[in-house]
Amino acid sequence: MAETPSEHGKQQEPGLLSKIVRLLTDNDIYRSFFRTGYPDTLLKRMAVMRSSFVMHILPTKVGTHGLKLGYTWCMGGITFFLFLMLTLTGVILMFYYVPEESRAFTDMKDLKFMVPYGMILRNMHRWAAHAMVFSVIVHMARVFYTGSYKAPRQFNWVVGVLLLTLTLLLSFTGYLLPWDQLGFWAVTVGTNMASATPFIGFEGPFSEFLGVRIDNDIRFAIIGGTRIGANALIRAYVWHCVALPLIASALMVFHFWRVRKDGFSGPL
């Protein structure tokens, strides 16, 4: 690549790679894309992080110990990247999917047999979702075992716990959408647990005191009926594709902002 900062300024014949880099970066078109030139000096390296819209999510300087793969396992970043992958594949899937009882399942079949690359699209969405649940758990375990939730990062841990819950809910709402036996009964089992909530679930303890029945309890509010049907499908769809991603995105913005403000956890 380009010269290191210490070498910069020395009078020496530039190598072939440097010439190519200079050819690609030392022109008006490159300069119009990127607000700084090619980051070959310390100053430009700082500037490229600070003045670039994409890059400024990362700090200009980073703790050396935090760069060790054995410290973070990249799990927080991978979780975010999986979320981006899920957003991308999810948006494309939305072109082919109608959350309607008589169409949802046939749309799955269409994805498999009619849509070009439809199956690999659905596969990627599915496996990325499983991977994201797993990477969130590993990320939280890493933060715990390194004591990174301690002051001043306590509140960011709380936000992280909320994001874990949202990740689980995102996966769970997506489970129903294919409208096959697997998702249908899994969500039936899952939502039935809500009916056992004390006071506000019709099968829960003390619910009779509040006049809670099968058609006005918390489960009814969640699935829009006394059993999983068309209402539950559209509710799962809207939560999955709009409401939960929006809430999760807002919390992620805050989560990353706090990481940037507080810095990588380091030796105190």
Added chain:
Amino acid sequence: MSELNVAKSGYMLSNKPDYPREPSWPNFVWIVFLSMLLVTVVLWGISAIFDAPLEEVAAWAKTPNPAKAPWYFIGLQELLVYFDPWIAGVLLPTQIIIGLVLIPYVDISPAEQGKYSFSKRKFAVVYFSFGLFLWFLLIAIGQWFRGPSWEFYWPVIDYPIGGESWTYPNVPLKVSEAQTVNVPNAIGWPILFIFFGGGMVAPYIVARFHQASALCARLKDYLDRIGLVRYLLIQVHVLLTLSVAGKMILRLVFGYKYIVTTPFFNI
């Protein structure tokens, strides 16, 4: 250092700890870029080989047996074996989330931040690991060891691994093997009372012998440092976690279903 800044200004101006830094460009950017590339390639590869599951179209008339939740919720479903639905499906998940939220506020020791360490935070690491283990144990039991009617099925012995059915040909499905009994209330209530009541006061009783034993003295130091409120929050969660493990053993090994039974709920 963060404490100094807070002390000087009264609020957090900057709390970035002091440690050696280097510019994010190029090394950090490379790590981010390469890990994104790796995840994409691995995900693409897995998606090219394994198809996402799709069963028959949803039908109310055809209830699968067993009907299983997705793997990350199957732990809760497995908890239904041991507890009433409102405990397994509502109380315990809520308690887990509350417990996770509380961690940074009850663990006030400043020691050992930013690196993996066990020696200075043994209790925290052991307890958290135990909870994590319990969670994945429940998932594993629910996913691999539960068959029709949520009976306990041993892999290989009771069903072929990778097979579609839960039994071998010509071997009938298991009838319910669980011969469970309830603990009489006259014994169950005292057990609960002693476990939770005793569990709450036991550390303070042990700490009273701080002059006799070094271990007890360290416990007393610890209790003095965290204060009563933090102690109560920690100990409630420790006892709840232990009671879940204990209830699992009572049910799976000794066949006890409930410790106490009331008209409203059972435990």
